[in-house]
Amino acid sequence: MDISTFQAYAYFFFTAFMVVVLYSYIYHLYSSQWKGKRDYEKYGDLALHDEIDDHPIEKISENDEKK
Amino acid sequence: MENRPLEYDYTVAKMFMLTTVLLGIVGMLVGVILAWEMAFPAVNTIAGSGLAEYTNFSRLRPLHTDAVIFGFTFSGIWATWYYVGQRVLKVSMAESKFLMFLGKLHFGLYLLVVVSVVVSLLLGITTSKEYAEFEWPIDIAVVVVWVIWGMSIFGLIGIRREKSLYISIWYYIATFLGIAMLYLFNNMEIPTYFASGGIGAWYHSVSMYSGTNDALVQWWYGHNAVAFGFTVPIVAMIYYFLPKESGQAVYSYKLSLLAFWGLMFVYLWAGGHHLLFSTVPDWMQTMGSVFSVVLILPSWGSAINMLLTMKGEWQQVAASPLIKFMILASTFYMFSTLEGPIQAIKSVNALAHFTDWIVGHVHDGVLGWVAFMIMAALFHMAPRVFKREIYSKSLMNTQFWIQTLGVVLYFTSMWIAGITQGMMWRAHDEFGNLAYSFIDTVAVLHPYFTIRAVGGTLYLLGMFLFAYNMYKTMTSGRRVEESELQSASPMGA
Numbered sequence: 001m002d003i004s005t006f007q008a009y010a011y012f013f014f015t016a017f018m019v020v021v022l023y024s025y026i027y028h029l030y031s032s033q034w035k036g037k038r039d040y041e042k043y044g045d046l047a048l049h050d051e052i053d054d055h056p057i058e059k060i061s062e063n064d065e066k067k
Numbered sequence: 068m069e070n071r072p073l074e075y076d077y078t079v080a081k082m083f084m085l086t087t088v089l090l091g092i093v094g095m096l097v098g099v100i101l102a103w104e105m106a107f108p109a110v111n112t113i114a115g116s117g118l119a120e121y122t123n124f125s126r127l128r129p130l131h132t133d134a135v136i137f138g139f140t141f142s143g144i145w146a147t148w149y150y151v152g153q154r155v156l157k158v159s160m161a162e163s164k165f166l167m168f169l170g171k172l173h174f175g176l177y178l179l180v181v182v183s184v185v186v187s188l189l190l191g192i193t194t195s196k197e198y199a200e201f202e203w204p205i206d207i208a209v210v211v212v213w214v215i216w217g218m219s220i221f222g223l224i225g226i227r228r229e230k231s232l233y234i235s236i237w238y239y240i241a242t243f244l245g246i247a248m249l250y251l252f253n254n255m256e257i258p259t260y261f262a263s264g265g266i267g268a269w270y271h272s273v274s275m276y277s278g279t280n281d282a283l284v285q286w287w288y289g290h291n292a293v294a295f296g297f298t299v300p301i302v303a304m305i306y307y308f309l310p311k312e313s314g315q316a317v318y319s320y321k322l323s324l325l326a327f328w329g330l331m332f333v334y335l336w337a338g339g340h341h342l343l344f345s346t347v348p349d350w351m352q353t354m355g356s357v358f359s360v361v362l363i364l365p366s367w368g369s370a371i372n373m374l375l376t377m378k379g380e381w382q383q384v385a386a387s388p389l390i391k392f393m394i395l396a397s398t399f400y401m402f403s404t405l406e407g408p409i410q411a412i413k414s415v416n417a418l419a420h421f422t423d424w425i426v427g428h429v430h431d432g433v434l435g436w437v438a439f440m441i442m443a444a445l446f447h448m449a450p451r452v453f454k455r456e457i458y459s460k461s462l463m464n465t466q467f468w469i470q471t472l473g474v475v476l477y478f479t480s481m482w483i484a485g486i487t488q489g490m491m492w493r494a495h496d497e498f499g500n501l502a503y504s505f506i507d508t509v510a511v512l513h514p515y516f517t518i519r520a521v522g523g524t525l526y527l528l529g530m531f532l533f534a535y536n537m538y539k540t541m542t543s544g545r546r547v548e549e550s551e552l553q554s555a556s557p558m559g560a
């Protein structure tokens with residue numbers, strides 16, 4: 001296989017792979033919400049409640065116990 | 068130890084706010100001079116033929132581009148970083164002497180770079196690579212500034228109270244990493260004096276790449292400078308400032324994450340659209356076109372997310388000039404991210420390339436989107452960093468309409484000019500002889516160049532109103548209480 005054919009295949013499969021990754025990510029975002037693992041929308045509040053004495057949305061010290 | 072409650076420390080943010088305003092005026096003033104020079108060539112020698120070396124178009128053009136990109140825009144990026152960064156991470160720079168020192172060092176060295184860039188460009192010392200004109204000693208200084216910024220980003224993240232990083236922080240990090248990679252690779256250069264054992268000036272260099280490779284690396288850089296200088300950090304701003312000012316959380320946080328990864332992946336492949344019909348491999352040109360079109364999706368993902376954030380709150384657009392600036396910014400973002408892909412289609416590009424349509428596209432993006440968003444951000448920050456009300460709401464409204472008119476005059480005239488130019492260049496008679504010579508196009512374009520110059524002058528006028536309003540806010544705006552600063556910014560009549 002010459003180099004340009006190889007490039008073409010590599011390019012095609014890489015793109016296809018990235019598309020799969022992207023759609024899996026969408027699925028992951030929504031499924032975490034249905035399954036109650038993590039509600040991504042709450043992070044929108046990070047911009048609104050940003051005073052230094054506001055309660056953090058997720059405290060840094062909380063260790064990562066599975067919610 | 069005094070026992071004051073902990074507060075955010077905006078010292079460094081304020082320093083960069085100052086340079087944003089100043090360099091904005093300088094950069095756009097030079098832009099306006101350029102625009103008048105194109106309409107009336109006599110302006111090139113306006114200061115007399117003795118000084119023509121410093122006032123002619125070709126000497127000033129890189130000064131314009133570098134002043135507005137690396138001066139105005141980057142100052143704006145850093146002003147907002149040193150503001151937003153602390154707030155969404157819920158940690159104050161006052162808590163770390165080291166970070167405070169880094170911030171000030173960042174600003175000081177940056178000023179030094181600005182001065183050396185202005186002086187060297189005016190003297191005509193340049194590597195001749197667009198947006199990468201700086202010679203090697205300045206490049207080294209830029210890298211140092213950049214590393215310091217990186218240290219202060221990750222330093223602040225390291226001592227944060229808030230565990231999750233808000234979407235804006237992702238975009239700032241991407242800006243940092245993206246530009247770091249692009250800048251290093253594109254500016255690989257060999258100082259000729261040292262390599263040749265003493266020939267020529269010590270500050271000159273040649274690129275390590277040559278020919279087509281040089282062009283490819285240059286436009287991979289050039290286009291991604293647009294990505295990581297004009298898009299990614301500005302999106303970082305709008306994701307914070309629009310929700311905060313309107314009191315509405317971002318419409319869909321999930322969409323913001325998705326658009327982030329989409330943008331990161333797609334943008335890096337689009338640079339080939341600057342080199343259509345050139346000597347780079349055909350598949351690379353096609354890839355550049357295809358990825359440019361795909362780029363609409365993540366771009367519009369963010370922009371639509373912003374417009375939907377205003378759902379049910381559209382009365383705020385009418386009521387607040389600050390929200391107006393941001394909504395117009397995201398609208399222009401959508402507009403130029405639709406226009407860009409259209410220009411990247413090969414058949415359209417055959418007409419548009421080298422014409423004024425490209426310049427029109429650049430400026431509906433930078434004037435309508437980048438500069439509007441940066442000014443909105445500074446307007447939002449001003450009451451919070453100075454603890455004073457914005458001096459005048461009506462002045463803001465006036466500025467908004469003057470500048471909007473300026474942008475519209477700018478891009479409409481360049482569209483007509485560009486397409487006319489493209490059509491005239493390719494027109495031929497039945498024997499294949501070109502129908503027009505170059506000077507024919509110049510004569511036809513004269514009115515449009517004049518309209519652009521008028522539009523640019525209006526925009527610059529708006530910049531002066533902006534600077535005046537900011538100055539009055541800082542010095543004589545009514546003092547405000549913390550409680551007035553929750554969402555919508557307080558504004559005087």
Ligand code: HEM
Pocket residue numbers: 095096098099101102105128131132135136139140425426429430433434437438520522523524526527
């Ligand atoms: C008062 C506002 C402005 C005016 C009147 C103005 C005018 C101009 C002119 C006359 C040119 C040269 C076009 C040519 O070579 O044919 C130019 C190029 C350029 N300007 Fe501006 N400008 C303004 C603001 C800005 C701002 C705010 C930015 C970015 C933040 C910007 C970014 C650029 C870039 C990137 C180019 C190079 C475009 C290319 O190579 O295709 N300009 N501008």
